[in-house]
Amino acid sequence: MSRIIVVTSGKGGVGKTTTTANLGMALAKRGKKVILIDADFGLRNLDLLLGLENRIVYTAVEVLAGECRLDQAIVRDKRQSTLALMPAAQHRLKDAIQPRQMRQLVLALAKKFDYVIVDCPAGIEQGFQNAIAAAREAIVVTTPEIAAVRDADRVVGLLEAGGVRSIRLIVNRLRSHMVAANDMMSVEDVQELLAIPLIGIVPDDEQVIVSTNRGEPLVLSEDPSLAGQAFDNIASRLEGKDVEFLDLSPPDDGWLTRVKNFFTRRLF
Amino acid sequence: MFMQLIGRLFNRNRETSSRSAVKQRLQLVIAHDRAALSPATIESMQKEILAVVSRYVEIDTDKLNFSLKSSDRMTSLTADLPIRRIRKTPLEPEATATEMGEATAAKDEVLFNETIAFDFELEDQPGDQADEMPMSSESVPENPGDKGDSIGN
Numbered sequence: 574m575s576r577i578i579v580v581t582s583g584k585g586g587v588g589k590t591t592t593t594a595n596l597g598m599a600l601a602k603r604g605k606k607v608i609l610i611d612a613d614f615g616l617r618n619l620d621l622l623l624g625l626e627n628r629i630v631y632t633a634v635e636v637l638a639g640e641c642r643l644d645q646a647i648v649r650d651k652r653q654s655t656l657a658l659m660p661a662a663q664h665r666l667k668d669a670i671q672p673r674q675m676r677q678l679v680l681a682l683a684k685k686f687d688y689v690i691v692d693c694p695a696g697i698e699q700g701f702q703n704a705i706a707a708a709r710e711a712i713v714v715t716t717p718e719i720a721a722v723r724d725a726d727r728v729v730g731l732l733e734a735g736g737v738r739s740i741r742l743i744v745n746r747l748r749s750h751m752v753a754a755n756d757m758m759s760v761e762d763v764q765e766l767l768a769i770p771l772i773g774i775v776p777d778d779e780q781v782i783v784s785t786n787r788g789e790p791l792v793l794s795e796d797p798s799l800a801g802q803a804f805d806n807i808a809s810r811l812e813g814k815d816v817e818f819l820d821l822s823p824p825d826d827g828w829l830t831r832v833k834n835f836f837t838r839r840l841f
Numbered sequence: 842m843f844m845q846l847i848g849r850l851f852n853r854n855r856e857t858s859s860r861s862a863v864k865q866r867l868q869l870v871i872a873h874d875r876a877a878l879s880p881a882t883i884e885s886m887q888k889e890i891l892a893v894v895s896r897y898v899e900i901d902t903d904k905l906n907f908s909l910k911s912s913d914r915m916t917s918l919t920a921d922l923p924i925r926r927i928r929k930t931p932l933e934p935e936a937t938a939t940e941m942g943e944a945t946a947a948k949d950e951v952l953f954n955e956t957i958a959f960d961f962e963l964e965d966q967p968g969d970q971a972d973e974m975p976m977s978s979e980s981v982p983e984n985p986g987d988k989g990d991s992i993g994n
């Protein structure tokens with residue numbers, strides 16, 4: 574049976590689309606047939622992160638309106654032939670489709686692909702309800718910041734209410750220097766607050782911006798940056814492999830840092 | 842950099858780290874979000890609990906404390922009600938409203954210095970609150986100096 578996973582967060586700008594693009598590409602590299610659905614109607618971005626923006630002809634809305642066939646709207650990736658995108662409409666709003674229709678679309682695609690990954694829009698309104706309509710699993714992306722964690726907690730509650738059984742957490746944009754200085758919540762802090770199992774820790778990485786500039790997900794690189802490795806590891810964990818979390822402790826900057834870290838750990 | 846280090850060395854107060862501050866704030870705000878009780882509901886619940894308890898004991902209304910906390914996706918309401926005196930004969934339900942909070946203790950009441958702690962637990966039912974705005978944390982009256990404790994206890 575194919576896996577139907579929604580990537581969601583509540584708050585915007587925490588890395589849902591980056592996560593979706595990288596997980597999709599990483600799973601496709603493993604030979605899995607993957608389709609990524611952009612559920613952010615009116616504000617689509619997933620096509621940009623994948624570098625597929627010039628190849629969109631039809632979107633999910635045309636499919637549901639019966640204006641084109643399902644396979645006509647599917648955009649195949651040039652680099653990984655097993656990766657595909659179902660684009661969102663850019664000129665219609667989120668209430669253009671209903672959860673029932675989205676469910677229909679997702680289930681139709683699930684017949685042809687091993688993984689259906691839905692990139693959920695920010696917020697908890699109609700667009701969110703559409704995105705989770707057919708999901709069996711959810712990945713909740715958050716950053717170690719107050720607003721992102723609060724929104725993630727709301728979303729976990731709504732996913733549970735919506736009948737999504739498996740809910741796992743990605744802590745994105747971790748700055749280990751700040752955690753060591755007690756100026757940012759650690760992964761453990763976030764996990765303790767949200768109380769759901771962890772599937773990944775992704776460090777804050779400038780390469781994320783570079784890769785989106787080019788439309789090439791991080792995991793495509795021969796020698797992926799730390800964030801790219803982290804996303805690749807999450808793909809392995811989705812595949813059921815037991816991969817250790819990356820060691821993200823800050824690099825040793827010399828004796829002053831060691832002394833400082835010693836005191837911050839012991840005293841505060 | 843060096844001054845920061847010195848500052849850290851001499852300032853041992855845990856409250857000053859922004860990491861522990863954000864954790865405490867989140868614990869409180871998440872507990873309120875999960876319970877999804879409106880400020881008005883909490884207030885009327887507090888009044889009713891207080892009214893019932895006050896029929897049997899006299900509560901020190903200045904020191905009472907209601908708080909919500911969450912752990913492991915379970916939310917609980919804790920009420921700390923410091924008791925001034927035990928009433929030998931419980932008041933009638935109707936009389937409670939007027940008697941409550943007044944320090945007109947009868948002579949036969951016993952002096953007491955104890956706290957009743959209530960723990961009500963509730964299962965998360967997030968589905969019911971999908972469209973409701975989260976309530977503010979100010980809705981639970983707390984002793985200003987006690988804020989940290991009320992979250993942790």
